[in-house]
Amino acid sequence: MREYMRDIARAVAFLSRIPVSPSFFAGYDGKLGPVSRAFPLAGLLIAAPGAAAFGLLLALHADPLMAALLALTVQTVSTGALHEDGLSDTADGLGGGKDRERALAIMKDSRIGTYGAAALILSFGLRAAAMAAIARHAAPIDATIAMLAVAVLSRGAMVWHWHVLPSAKPDGVAASAGQPDGDAMQVALITTLVLVTLLIWSSLGISSLISSLLVAALATFFVNRHVRQRLSGHTGDTIGATQQICEIASLCTLAMCV
Known part of the structure; x- marks a missing residue:
């Protein structure tokens, strides 16, 4: 349990810009595969400021859309737009790359292209619209x-994507960080x-629960299949893109269920 608590702190440090005490990294080898088991709980903690x-x-009767956009602003500051960066790079690579090598080269380029910009606009727009729709039909709490639930669900999807696909680039960041084994997943x-x-x-309610779990699983499954077909494996960018796609799908599902 003590080591799991340390992994939660390490996961928070990796997935966000929230300060974490250096004591949690004493004797740590830098591998993220084992730490990934704590990603869902870390996601809950990371999303807490934005959700609050x-x-x-x-509760102060702010317009739901404005509240949603401000909450996403807080969340983006907390994460340092880590997952949004992965989404935009993945969209540019898969959208503009005609083959695997070209797609990976585009994803490595730090410049953002049309596909990446469009993906970011749609991501923030769809999430804000879904959050506002939920807020209009549900109590603030x-x-x-x-x-918070969607933050947990989307981080679990990241681990699934990371585990089931091999690394697309043996010298990439994701490969050097280590891959989650079966126990961690x-x-x-x-x-x-x-x-x-x-x-x-x-x-x-139960119907919202079942629907969100089903849609998140389907979204992750199709992302995994498409990335396997196009890139033959995962990268750090596709892991982040999986989180974003799952978060969008889950929020939109809950918005239609309330």
Whole structure:
């Protein structure tokens, strides 16, 4: 349990810009594969500031769309736009690359292209619209819980994507960080299922829970299949893109269920 708590702190440090004490990294080898088991719970902690801002603004009777955009602003500052960067790079690579080598080269380029810009606009727009729709039909506390649940669910999807696909680039960042083994993936997925069930069932009901889990699983499955076909494996960018796609799909599903 002590090591798991340390992994949560390490996961928060990797997935966000939230300060973490250096003591958690004493004797740490830098491998993220084992740490990934804590990604879902770390996602809950990372999303807490944005969710708190969302709930507070709604309680103060702020316009739901404005509250959603401000909450996403807080969340983006907390994460340093880590996953959004992965989404934009993946969109540019898969959209502009005619073959695997060209797609990987485009993804490595730090400049953003048309596909990447469009992906970011759609990501923020769809998430804000879905969050606002949830807020219009649910109590502020339930809308806040929905944001937390989706953060957990999307981080679990990252671990699944990272585990089932081989590394597309042996010399890439994702490869050097290590890949989650079966035990890490199982812990991550079980943690995701337990937390999401507790959060969504208690706030939005069983139908919302089943629908969000099903849609998130389908979205991750199709992302995995498409990335395997185009790149023959994952990269750090596709891991981040998986999180974003799963978050968008889950929020839109909950918005249609409330």
